[in-house]
Amino acid sequence: MLPGMAENPPAPSRIRPLPSWLLGRAAARGRGLVAEALARHDLRMWHHVVLAAVADLGPVAQAELGRTISLDPKDMVGVLNDLQTAGLVLRTPDPADRRKNAVSLTPEGEQRLRECTRAARRANDELLAPLSAAEREQFLDMLRRISGVR
Amino acid sequence: MLPGMAENPPAPSRIRPLPSWLLGRAAARGRGLVAEALARHDLRMWHHVVLAAVADLGPVAQAELGRTISLDPKDMVGVLNDLQTAGLVLRTPDPADRRKNAVSLTPEGEQRLRECTRAARRANDELLAPLSAAEREQFLDMLRRISGVR
DNA sequence: GAGAAAACGTTGGCCCTCCCAACGACCTTC
DNA sequence: GAAGGTCGTTGGGAGGGCCAACGTTTTCTC
Numbered sequence: 001m002l003p004g005m006a007e008n009p010p011a012p013s014r015i016r017p018l019p020s021w022l023l024g025r026a027a028a029r030g031r032g033l034v035a036e037a038l039a040r041h042d043l044r045m046w047h048h049v050v051l052a053a054v055a056d057l058g059p060v061a062q063a064e065l066g067r068t069i070s071l072d073p074k075d076m077v078g079v080l081n082d083l084q085t086a087g088l089v090l091r092t093p094d095p096a097d098r099r100k101n102a103v104s105l106t107p108e109g110e111q112r113l114r115e116c117t118r119a120a121r122r123a124n125d126e127l128l129a130p131l132s133a134a135e136r137e138q139f140l141d142m143l144r145r146i147s148g149v150r
Numbered sequence: 151m152l153p154g155m156a157e158n159p160p161a162p163s164r165i166r167p168l169p170s171w172l173l174g175r176a177a178a179r180g181r182g183l184v185a186e187a188l189a190r191h192d193l194r195m196w197h198h199v200v201l202a203a204v205a206d207l208g209p210v211a212q213a214e215l216g217r218t219i220s221l222d223p224k225d226m227v228g229v230l231n232d233l234q235t236a237g238l239v240l241r242t243p244d245p246a247d248r249r250k251n252a253v254s255l256t257p258e259g260e261q262r263l264r265e266c267t268r269a270a271r272r273a274n275d276e277l278l279a280p281l282s283a284a285e286r287e288q289f290l291d292m293l294r295r296i297s298g299v300r
Numbered sequence: 301g302a303g304a305a306a307a308c309g310t311t312g313g314c315c316c317t318c319c320c321a322a323c324g325a326c327c328t329t330c
Numbered sequence: 331g332a333a334g335g336t337c338g339t340t341g342g343g344a345g346g347g348c349c350a351a352c353g354t355t356t357t358c359t360c
Contacts (some may be wrong), residue, residue: 003246004229005327008220008299009217009218011199011219011297011299012199012203012218012219013202013206014205014206014267015198015199015203015298018184018270018274018289019180019269019274019277019286019289019293020177020180020181020183020184020273020274020277022290022293022294022297022299023173023176023177023277023293024180024181024275025179025293025297025299026173026175026176026177026293026297026299027170027174027176027177027295027337028177028238028347029172029296030169030170030173030239030296030298033171034168034170035316043218044316045316045317046316046317048165049161049165052162052163052164053162053165053287055162056162056163056164056165056273057162061337062338063336063337065339066168067159068162069158069161069162070319071318072318072319072320073321073337073338073339073343074320074338074339074340075318075319076338077191077338077340079337080205092217097240097326097327097336097337098325098326098327098337099325099326099327099336099337099338100326100337100338101338103201110338111342113164117164118193119208120168120170121168121210122245123170124168124169124170124200127169127170127173127296128169128296129198130295130296131290131292131295134202135292136169137294138288139169140169140172140287140291141280142280143169143172143173143175143176143203144172144290144336145173145280145281146176146179146277146278146280146281147176147179148179148182149160149161149166149175149176183356185345193344194345195345195346196346211308212308212309213307213309214307221310221347222308222346222347222348222349224310224311224312224313224348224349225309225346225348226309227309227311227346233312247307247308247355247356248308248354248355248356249307249308249309249354249355249356250307250308250309250355251308251309252322300329301360302338302354302359302360303358303360304339304357304358304359304360305356306336306355306356306358307345307354307355307356307359308353308356309353309355310351310352310353310354310355310356311334311350311351311352312349312350312351312352313349313351314348314349314350314355315345315346315347315349316346316347316348317341317344317345317346317347318343318344318345318346318357319343319344319345320341320343320344321340321341321342321343322340322341322342323336323338323339323340323341323358324337324338324345324359325336325337325338325353326334326336326337326346327334327335327337328333328335328336328342328354329331329332329333329334329335329336330331330332330334
C-alpha cells in the first residue's frame, strides 16, 4: 500500500477492469498530491496554470490567455481576480484597444511561480515513484498518445 | 490528431511536462468518452458504479455500499434516488435493523447494467486505441502501481 | 435497566472544475 | 453610419467531491 493512502476495498468487478476507471483513480491521486503541494503556496491548479501561461506569453490579453489554456472566460475572471488580489498579476488596459486588458506577472508572481513549479515537480516525482526511469518515459509517451496532447 | 478532438495549443512550458497534467488530460478524455456512452443509457458514472456494486454485493445496506465504493453518504442518497426513480433499484427496510435499508437491483436494473457495461467497454477500447495490446497491459499495470488501486 | 456512544440515512451547505448564455462597451468591415 | 464581431464581465447550472448536523435506531458500558 502506498504511503499516505487509505486502503480501499476493490472496485466492483465490472468497473475494476475499465482503463478509464484506473485513469480516473491515478489522475485523482495526482491531482490530490499537486493540490496539497500548491495549497502550501496558497494556490490552486488553475492559478498555477495561469501564472505559468502568463510567464510564457505575457503581457497577454485575457481572452487570448483563456484560449491558449482552454479556460472559460467566466472562470478566467475568477482566477485572475484571485491572483490580482494576491498581488501576483497585473491587469493593464490596452491603450490601442480599450476592450482588452493585458495580463502580466508581478515580481511576487514570478517568485510564487518558481516556488509552485518546484512544489508541483516534487509532487509529481512522488506520484511516479513506483515506476523506474525507463517506465516513466514509456508511461508519459502512452499518456500523450491516449490524450492527444502535444 | 485523434478523431473527435479539437486541436488545442500546447500547455504552458512549466505545465506541459508535469505527469499529473497529462494524467488529467488523459483521464478527462476517458471520462468524456464514458460519459457520452453512458448518457445514451440515461446514466452517469456513479449510477453505473452503484449498479455494478449492487450487482456484486446485493442486497446490501446503503452505508456498506457507500463504504465499498468510497462514495459520500450524501451523494449516495442522490444516486440511489435517481436509480430508484428510474426503477433500476429497490430500497427495502431491514426488519432486523430499522436503521438500515437493503439495496437490490430490479430486473430492469440488471438489464441496464449489462447495456452500460458493454457501452463502457467500447468507450474504453476507443480510449486505448492508440496502444498495442502489449502496451495496454503495461499501461494498466503502471496505472495500478501509481494509483495504489488493487 | 439506564444512559452514553455509535450507526444509519437524510438534509444542509460549500468548493472546484467544467460549461453555456447574455450584456454593454468597443473595434472592424463594408 | 450601420452591422457584425470581440472583449471582459455577470448570470446561471451540472457533476464530482467533501464536511457537518439532525432524528431515529441499535449497541455498548456500567
